Amino acid sequence: EIDKIVDLKTIEELEETLILADVGVETTLALLDPIKTKILQGETLTVKELKSFLKEQLISFLKDTNKPFPPPGNPSVLFFLGVNGVGKTTTIAKLGKILKNNGYSVLLVAADTFRAAAIDQLKTWGERIEAPVCALQEGADPGAVIYQGISYAQKNKIDVVLIDTAGRLHTKYNLIEELKKMVKVINKLVPQESQENILVLDATTGQNALSQAQHFSSAIPIHSVIITKMDGTAKGGIAIAVSHKYNLPIRFIGLGEKPEDLIPFDKNSFVSAILPD
Amino acid sequence: MFESLSDRLESVFKKFREKGKLDSDDIKKGLREVRLALLEADVNYKVVKDFISRVENRALSSEVIESLTPFQQIIKIVYEELVKTLGGEAKGLDLGGAKPAKILLAGLQGSGKTTTAAKLAKFLKKKGHHPLLVSADIYRPAAIEQLKILAQKVEVPFYEPKSNEKPLEIVKNAIEMAKENGRDIVIIDTAGRLHIDEDLMQELIELKKTFNPSEVLLVADAMMGQDSVNVAKIFNERVGLTGIILTKIEGDARGGAALSIKEVTGCPIKFLGTGEKLDAFEVFYPERLAGRILGM
Numbered sequence: 001e002i003d004k005i006v007d008l009k010t011i012e013e014l015e016e017t018l019i020l021a022d023v024g025v026e027t028t029l030a031l032l033d034p035i036k037t038k039i040l041q042g043e044t045l046t047v048k049e050l051k052s053f054l055k056e057q058l059i060s061f062l063k064d065t066n067k068p069f070p071p072p073g074n075p076s077v078l079f080f081l082g083v084n085g086v087g088k089t090t091t092i093a094k095l096g097k098i099l100k101n102n103g104y105s106v107l108l109v110a111a112d113t114f115r116a117a118a119i120d121q122l123k124t125w126g127e128r129i130e131a132p133v134c135a136l137q138e139g140a141d142p143g144a145v146i147y148q149g150i151s152y153a154q155k156n157k158i159d160v161v162l163i164d165t166a167g168r169l170h171t172k173y174n175l176i177e178e179l180k181k182m183v184k185v186i187n188k189l190v191p192q193e194s195q196e197n198i199l200v201l202d203a204t205t206g207q208n209a210l211s212q213a214q215h216f217s218s219a220i221p222i223h224s225v226i227i228t229k230m231d232g233t234a235k236g237g238i239a240i241a242v243s244h245k246y247n248l249p250i251r252f253i254g255l256g257e258k259p260e261d262l263i264p265f266d267k268n269s270f271v272s273a274i275l276p277d
Numbered sequence: 278m279f280e281s282l283s284d285r286l287e288s289v290f291k292k293f294r295e296k297g298k299l300d301s302d303d304i305k306k307g308l309r310e311v312r313l314a315l316l317e318a319d320v321n322y323k324v325v326k327d328f329i330s331r332v333e334n335r336a337l338s339s340e341v342i343e344s345l346t347p348f349q350q351i352i353k354i355v356y357e358e359l360v361k362t363l364g365g366e367a368k369g370l371d372l373g374g375a376k377p378a379k380i381l382l383a384g385l386q387g388s389g390k391t392t393t394a395a396k397l398a399k400f401l402k403k404k405g406h407h408p409l410l411v412s413a414d415i416y417r418p419a420a421i422e423q424l425k426i427l428a429q430k431v432e433v434p435f436y437e438p439k440s441n442e443k444p445l446e447i448v449k450n451a452i453e454m455a456k457e458n459g460r461d462i463v464i465i466d467t468a469g470r471l472h473i474d475e476d477l478m479q480e481l482i483e484l485k486k487t488f489n490p491s492e493v494l495l496v497a498d499a500m501m502g503q504d505s506v507n508v509a510k511i512f513n514e515r516v517g518l519t520g521i522i523l524t525k526i527e528g529d530a531r532g533g534a535a536l537s538i539k540e541v542t543g544c545p546i547k548f549l550g551t552g553e554k555l556d557a558f559e560v561f562y563p564e565r566l567a568g569r570i571l572g573m
């Protein structure tokens with residue numbers, strides 16, 4: 001089966017596989033059209049060869065980073081953003097736990113002062129992972145919470161501050177402006193090298209993830225991505241184009257709703273899940 | 278939503294229009310572009326395949342090719358097939374059966390169920406109903422608190438579960454409370470779950486079997502990609518859905534999930550969530566939407 005010679009039907013099947021994994025039409029056709037031309041010109045290659053070529057290509061689209069994580073700082077600040085319901089708050093708790101297990105002290109900051117019970121949600125997570133939470137009341141200025149949180153961390157020598165923000169669509173002008181303000185507050189308190197702005201993407205999202213990356217990164221610098229909900233049947237293929245186009249490394253993937261369900265991103269297994277042998 | 282899909286289709290149709298007379302090659306080429314536009318909009322691969330083959334069969338008939346206005350005919354065919362896919366006429370809620378009527382909301386994590394529960398309560402209240410809200414989400418941190426706050430905002434009574442109550446008991450007690458207080462509808466919010474999570478799907482099946490809701494609505498995120506069909510299909514097969522509510526449609530997602538989910542489940546899309554505010558909620562009209570997609 002794997003040593004079969006590639007024909008147009010194989011190409012069509014691979015097209016289906018890639019598109020169904022949300023890799024996207026553009027990336028898929030860019031990969032497969034040249035192959036199609038070669039096949040039509042009479043070149044032969046085996047399915048195995050083609051698949052390993054495609055995997056290599058997909059892997060090469062995924063950006064690497066050698067920046068340390070968390071970034072060095074006193075404290076280092078991880079700022080989470082993304083559209084509604086992708087898993088920001090939960091991911092913060094999971095990552096807080098990982099960092100704690102690695103010997104860092106952490107502070108969770110409830111800068112989602114908008115959504116009903118968002119503060120309670122983060123506080124509950126704080127109790128579960130035994131991490132302090134900095135919060136003001138619902139409706140408070142997110143910048144004020146961030147200011148308090150980082151100042152508290154500085155005074156109390158906390159290593160990493162994880163900031164939760166309200167979910168917002170990337171197309172909402174005033175909500176994007178609010179993001180910029182929050183980043184300004186962070187900039188006042190800690191140097192750039194100590195900050196990582198993390199875009200959280202939901203693996204079930206389709207081509208819209210590209211628009212999310214584009215809009216958010218044109219407003220504030222985005223440094224990395226976390227993909228959540230990889231425990232479902234979605235393959236999260238759009239992350240490949242996002243990583244490629246916006247030069248964004250993927251740090252972690254979320255695999256469930258429990259505190260331990262976050263693991264470092266691994267290119268090979270990610271791409272192998274998209275293109276199984 | 279859908280604006281960019283309509284832009285894409287518009288540019289395909291423009292090429293058609295400029296050509297005037299069309300032969301079967303022109304039509305095939307044009308439909309290939311329609312296909313790409315649909316895929317870029319996240320319409321499921323298989324749904325696109327069927328859709329294009331239906332349109333192609335009709336478009337390649339001699340009637341169309343030989344007509345004086347082949348272009349108009351093809352747009353008409355695409356339009357009709359889209360309306361068919363999106364589901365004919367608007368369908369309201371079914372609130373029949375034993376009183377109070379129950380509406381069960383289900384879906385993946387973070388799709389917007391809790392927010393939608395409150396929006397629906399507000400919507401029904403405006404229509405003169407007397408809903409009650411209840412959350413059977415005993416898992417997500419502060420999920421019950423979230424709905425409680427939203428219930429206060431829309432001024433609708435809320436059943437406050439006692440600690441240790443399981444979802445079935447919570448809903449049972451909420452229905453009792455509704456009866457005692459003359460409420461005619463109970464809106465049941467549930468925990469987000471994956472369609473492949475056996476235990477949680479079983480819980481949903483139990484809820485449905487026990488309370489026989491008149492509506493079981495899948496709350497789905499409009500930004501979903503190709504996986505929307507797996508999710509919707511399995512929720513429908515396992516639990517049995519009566520309709521779909523599509524959320525977060527005010528962004529720039531092209532809404533292919535809407536077409537796909539409708540096509541694979543056959544369930545009508547009943548409402549759209551158009552924002553985070555509790556009145557950002559609309560009845561869905563398939564024909565209007567198809568018209569909008571095609572820029573008509």
Ligand SMILES: Nc1nc2c(ncn2[C@@H]2O[C@H](COP(=O)(O)OP(=O)(O)OP(=O)(O)O)[C@@H](O)[C@H]2O)c(=O)[nH]1
Binds near residue numbers: 229255257386417469
């Ligand atoms: N299956 C699964 N569910 C997840 C994962 N990460 C988060 N969730 C769930 O997704 C839902 C939304 O998560 P939140 O953390 O509240 O998402 P958010 O981005 O903070 O949401 P907003 O603040 O409302 O924008 C919750 O039910 C989480 O339990 C994951 O990796 N897998």
Ligand SMILES: Nc1nc2c(ncn2[C@@H]2O[C@H](COP(=O)(O)OP(=O)(O)OP(=O)(O)O)[C@@H](O)[C@H]2O)c(=O)[nH]1
Binds near residue numbers: 468551
């Ligand atoms: N922009 C926008 N946001 C929405 C819409 N509907 C819900 N949301 C937001 O989406 C996020 C998730 O909404 P929830 O109602 O908590 O979702 P859920 O399905 O109950 O989540 P789980 O209970 O964790 O599965 C929140 O930030 C909501 O404010 C909508 O139509 N538009």
Ligand SMILES: [K+]
Binds near residue numbers: 229231
């Ligand atoms: K997966």
Ligand SMILES: [Mg+2]
Binds near residue numbers: 165
């Ligand atoms: Mg949150």
Ligand SMILES: [Mg+2]
Binds near residue numbers: 391466
């Ligand atoms: Mg909920």
